[in-house]
Amino acid sequence: MRYAIIATGVAGAVLALAGLTSTPAQANVIKPAPVVSIASHDAFFDHLRAHCGKAYEGQVAMNNPESAGFEGRLVMHVRKCSEHELQIPFHVGDNHSRTWILTKTGSGISLKHDHREADGSYDELTMYGGHTLDAGYDRVQSFPADQYSKELFVALGLAVSNTNVWQMYIYPEVFTYRLTREGREFRVEFDLTEPVPLPPTPWGYAD
Structure with a gap:
């Protein structure tokens, strides 16, 4: 011995x-640490992940005050899914610059907006978003702007966005992406009952 x-x-x-x-x-x-999360966050992820590999068309349901930049066909694509991350490109006409990234962090869920140029490089305004502050609900989660985003907004002269709260709703027939702050509401609703042909690969990504 x-x-x-x-x-x-x-x-x-x-x-x-x-x-x-x-x-x-x-x-x-x-051994790698397990993905840590709570029941409502898991359920929210699972509801979205059930649509992995599918794309859906949407329409602007609220844009107050009126803001340009969302003209053209709107398509969301639940493109990449894992136990802890979802990548959902949001295509606006021929603009393939936007990808929503949802990540389980161990203390909640993070939402990031990955914005790219057509050559794949990062836009000046990118990776902003928020983090859940509570359990939320199985089908609804809210993401108040995080500290990184606030500092980025200030640096770019967009401090009005520091009070942004993004929300996502995932119901059997509709997915909603919503942005609110004082004096501003933007909402897009996607029809989940009828998948559409898959859009192009988002800028900066590869198949």
Whole structure:
């Protein structure tokens, strides 16, 4: 037993005492931490992930005050899905610059807006978004602007956006993306009952 301890170290000694065998390499393997989340966040993810690989057409339901930039056909595509991340490009006509990224962080869900140029490079205004502050609901989650976003908005002269709250609603027949702040509401609703042909690969991504 003394020689077993010398040969394998403390980890090996514990295994030897238990009547098991292991190499030092095996003893030092660290398993990845599990994805940590709560029931309402899991359910919200699962409702969206059920649409993975499908695309749906939408329409602007609220744009107050009127703001340009959302003319053309609106299509969301639940393109990439894992246990902890969802990538959902939002196509506006021939503009394929936007991708929503939802990530389980261990303390909630993060929403980021990945904006790219046509050559794949990052837009000046990108990766802004918010983080859940509570459990939310199985079909509704809210994302108040996070600190990174607030500092980015200030740096770009967009401090009015510091009070942004993004919301997502996922119901059997409709998915809603909503932005609110004082004096501003924008909402797009997508029909989940009828998938449409898949849009092009979003800028900056590869199949």
